[in-house]
Amino acid sequence: MDTIHASVLLDEVVQGLLLKDGGRYLDCTCGLGGHSEAILEGCGPTGRLLAIDRDPDAIQLARGRLAHFGDRAEIVEGNFSDVRTYAEATDMVPLDGVVADLGVSSLQLDDAKRGFSFMREGPLDMRMGPKVGATAAEMLEELDVKDLIRILRDFGEVNRPRQVAEAVMSARDEGRLNTTAELAEVIERAIGGRKTTPIHPATRAFQAIRIAVNRELEELEKLLEVLSELVAPGGRVAIISFHSLEDRLVKQAFGDPAPEPQPFKLPVEPERVLGPWEAVTKKPIVPSAKEVASNPRSRSAKLRVAIRRGPEGA
Ligand SMILES: C[S@@+](CC[C@H](N)C(=O)[O-])C[C@H]1O[C@@H](n2cnc3c(N)ncnc32)[C@H](O)[C@@H]1O
Known part of the structure; x- marks a missing residue:
């Protein structure tokens, strides 16, 4: 395969999932199929995998890469928030393990015409599924300065979000915002240079x-909401996130619900309410220095693993 996407924390994901022969697995973010392939290799000759991705280019490459697994691999194009529909339709429930490796792939970042990279001149698109929803240009066309400040601050912790938002809005209004390079230049100037x-x-x-x-973030929230209903007791989930907002959502989902606030101090502690997941990783696993050196894009990755509790919280 010519297109390269080095799978992040591959051994750690496989170890975290404790793959078993004949198990049913789900890869929510198939990409170029690296994690999918390792799972299929590790779950014996009757183990099965459902892999989802919203990017048709990734799906096509993954289908080629995983073809030799025959009908053990089911690959579908779609959003992972619709996982229940796909998992039920392919008879994969209950699942023994799930991986999600969030964010974009190198395939998407490196392809100028997808519009993800400020290093490459391309259209302002940025959609992972290029057939669905508004492009970045269309979204920016609709936003007002307040919305854009909120996006820059909340999703990127951007320095000087107001200056950046105002500069982007005026470039847009003057028709100077058609490509990734133009957007990058406007931002660079507003922030004050490299x-x-x-x-x-x-x-x-x-x-x-x-x-x-x-x-x-909406996609991830929906996925986390539904997963506990699809995974068998004892089944495992491994999620790799690439920024703090995602990691916070995963950490919260894998933790126990906060106790109800008590109007006055009780003589005994209120009983602890257990959530559906028991976290295996109290602290996230991060890539080794060796992995970061060979794949700099892995540097912000954080992996959390959890086990589905049984009905008695076991
Ligand atoms: C980091 S890459 C995955 C790489 C893959 N683990 C591998 O080893 O090749 C993330 C992939 O998830 C896909 N993706 C991100 N959000 C998604 C969503 N909500 N639904 C479906 N696919 C999604 C992207 O299109 C991208 O191909």
């Missing part, structure tokens, strides 16, 4: 706009 930050000044703003275009 010397002030170790990373390119447009990095965080591009991330923020991409998250908004693809409704990434």
